[in-house]
Amino acid sequence: MPEFISIHATxxxxxxxxxxxxxxxxxxxxxxxxxxxxxxxxxxxxxxxxDYLRGHSGIPHWVGCVAMGLCSNGRETYDEAALAVxxxxxxxxxxxxxxxxxxxxxxxxxxxxxxxxRTMASVAVVHGDPTANELPAQLVSFSDALQGxxxxxxxxxxxxxxxxxxxxxxxGGLSGVLFSASVAxxxxxxxxxxxxxxxxxxTRAQRNIIETIDDRxxxxxxxxxxxxxxxxxxxxxxxxxxxxxxxxGSDTGDYLVRNxxxxxxxxxxxxxxxxxxxGMEIQFARRDAQTARDDLRHMVEGLxxxxxxxxxxxxxxxxxxxxxxxxxxxxxxxxxxxxxxGDVPLxxxxxxxxxxxxxxxxxxxxxxxxx
Numbered sequence: 001m002p003e004f005i006s007i008h009a010t011x012x013x014x015x016x017x018x019x020x021x022x023x024x025x026x027x028x029x030x031x032x033x034x035x036x037x038x039x040x041x042x043x044x045x046x047x048x049x050x051d052y053l054r055g056h057s058g059i060p061h062w063v064g065c066v067a068m069g070l071c072s073n074g075r076e077t078y079d080e081a082a083l084a085v086x087x088x089x090x091x092x093x094x095x096x097x098x099x100x101x102x103x104x105x106x107x108x109x110x111x112x113x114x115x116x117x118r119t120m121a122s123v124a125v126v127h128g129d130p131t132a133n134e135l136p137a138q139l140v141s142f143s144d145a146l147q148g149x150x151x152x153x154x155x156x157x158x159x160x161x162x163x164x165x166x167x168x169x170x171x172g173g174l175s176g177v178l179f180s181a182s183v184a185x186x187x188x189x190x191x192x193x194x195x196x197x198x199x200x201x202x203t204r205a206q207r208n209i210i211e212t213i214d215d216r217x218x219x220x221x222x223x224x225x226x227x228x229x230x231x232x233x234x235x236x237x238x239x240x241x242x243x244x245x246x247x248x249g250s251d252t253g254d255y256l257v258r259n260x261x262x263x264x265x266x267x268x269x270x271x272x273x274x275x276x277x278x279g280m281e282i283q284f285a286r287r288d289a290q291t292a293r294d295d296l297r298h299m300v301e302g303l304x305x306x307x308x309x310x311x312x313x314x315x316x317x318x319x320x321x322x323x324x325x326x327x328x329x330x331x332x333x334x335x336x337x338x339x340x341x342g343d344v345p346l347x348x349x350x351x352x353x354x355x356x357x358x359x360x361x362x363x364x365x366x367x368x369x370x371x
Contacts, residue, residue, distance in 0.1 A: 002029050002089035004313030004370065006345035008072035010082045014045035017083045018052045024085075025057050031087045033095055033177065035125070035315060036064040036165055037349040039082040043161040046169040049083070054167075059087065061097055063177045064165040065127040065156035069323055069350030071316055074338035076323055076331040076350075086313060086347035088370070094180045098124060100170035101142065109145055112178070119180030122146055125315060125368065126153040126176035127164045128360075130352040136360045138174055143358035146178070151358055152187050152368050154317035154351030162352070184371045186306055189356045190299040192292040192322050192363035193257055193285035195244055197225035202280045208261070210270045213282060217268025225284050234263055239321075243272040244285040247359070257285055257362045287363065289326050293336065296365060300340040303369060311369040314341065316348035318365040323350050337367070344369075 005028055009020035025031070036053070038046055043066040050062050070077050070084040077084075096112050115121065124146070128135050135155070143149045153176060156162035166175035179185060200221060204211040210218040223231035230236055237260060244255040262271035276282070304311075316337060327333040337346070354361045 004089065004345040005087040006072050006347050007085045008070065008075055008077070008082065008347070010077055010080055013081065014042045014049050015052070017042065017081060018049055021053060021083055021085050022056050025087060028087070031057070031059045031089070032092055033061045033063070033090050034059050034085055034087040035347055036062050037070050037084040037347060038064065038066045038165070039070055039077065039080065040066055040068045040158045041081040043158055043163060046163050046165065050165060050168055061167055062165055063097065063125070063127070063175065065349065066158045066161060066163050067349035067351065068157045068159070068320060071318070071334045071348045071350070073314070073341065073344060073346040074331060074335050076334050078324060084347040084349065086315060086345060088313065090183060093119070094183050096121070096178050097166060098126065098174065098176045098178055099166050100164065100175045101173045105142060105145060116178070119182065121178050121180045122149045123185050124149060124151050124176055124178040126151050126174045126355060128153070128155040128174050128353070128355065129164065129172050130155045130157065130162050132173055135174070139355060139358045139360060142174060151355050152317070152366055153355040154349065154366070155353040155355070155360070157320055157350060157352040185368060186303055186371065187356065187366060187368045188299040188303040189361065190292070190296045190365045190367070191257070192287065192319065192326055192365070193242055193244070194288045194291040195255070196284050196286050199246060199281055199283045202276055202282050203278055205276045205278055208271055208273065208275055210272065210276060210282070218270040219263055219265065219268040222270055222284065240287055242285045242287065242363070244283040245274065246281045246283060255283065255285070256359060257364070259362070287326070292322065292326055296333070296336060297340060300337065300367060303367065307369065307371050309371060311341065311344050311371050313370040314344050314346040315368040316346055316365065317351050317354050318348065319354055319363045320350045320352060321363050322365060
């Protein structure tokens with residue numbers, strides 16, 4: 001069976017990057033699909049890159065996005081022109097490209113209906129537009145349209161051009177690739193924060209502003225949770241303390257991390273980066289480098305135990321707030337992944353939000369293994 005091939009190229013310009021990718025593919029057999037992540041520094045050349053690679057490699061289908069950090073097994077790159085590629089061995093009948101989908105994916109769903117039914121396709125690797133406010137709702141509706149489909153991926157990250165790749169540079173909504181059930185895929189999610197305090201209930205709220213928690217002013221509950229040293233100077237909580245929204249029905253204690261975006265000391269209000277409503281549960285979380293390392297190790301080791309044999313290829317979608325910002329320099333996060341996985345072809349990127357099942361996460365890492 002053909003193998004996966006990962007290539008992580010750095011260079012002066014888009015053409016030299018492409019030539020490195022082509023050199024890594026040379027003599028490795030025909031391919032039909034490759035994942036590609038394009039560094040922000042060459043985002044403006046995305047169409048040129050895809051046209052050049054398609055024309056010279058013979059691989060017709062390319063999916064991915066632009067990002068401000070790229071990764072491969074044991075390696076991370078930032079602030080330089082780069083490409084991270086995972087060439088796959090899948091046949092045409094094992095996948096369908098998902099073009100940029102707007103609010104209504106009806107035409108694509110109709111066109112792929114027979115194939116999806118025949119192959120029991122339900123797992124998709126997707127990439128999203130960070131400017132699309134409706135994206136969380138789109139994830140839910142698209143997963144539902146796939147009859148409980150499982151989505152994996154991340155949101156493009158870029159200074160100016162957060163384009164996605166779906167055989168060409170596209171923008172808006174979601175794009176990616178849907179796999180048939182014959183493709184063995186296992187995925188795991190790792191958190192980058194540790195929970196603090198106990199779980200509470202939001203009792204009064206409007207949109208993203210929490211007025212009361214447990215029928216008390218929200219800010220009072222928050223201050224009690226984080227303790228006096230931080231509560232006495234709330235300017236210190238930015239980037240350190242977050243809201244954690246428990247996921248109803250999760251048997252693993254899963255939660256969504258959301259930024260704290262404002263407080264009102266006069267009225268005791270707390271604003272977070274998500275819509276909330278009375279009756280929802282809330283907890284708080286602290287960003288913690290050691291917890292992130294421990295949880296990453298636990299996730300990868302648990303994922304490997306579920307596989308029938310060594311993985312053949314991998315994708316890793318991690319948060320921009322992780323990587324060098326949490327694990328440290330010298331590719332520390334991906335070196336840990338490589339230590340745990342072994343020599344597995346891997347490509348990935350640092351995202352503006354991570355996707356697992358039908359939810360948009362933050363400060364997490366999503367690892368996908370093909371076996």
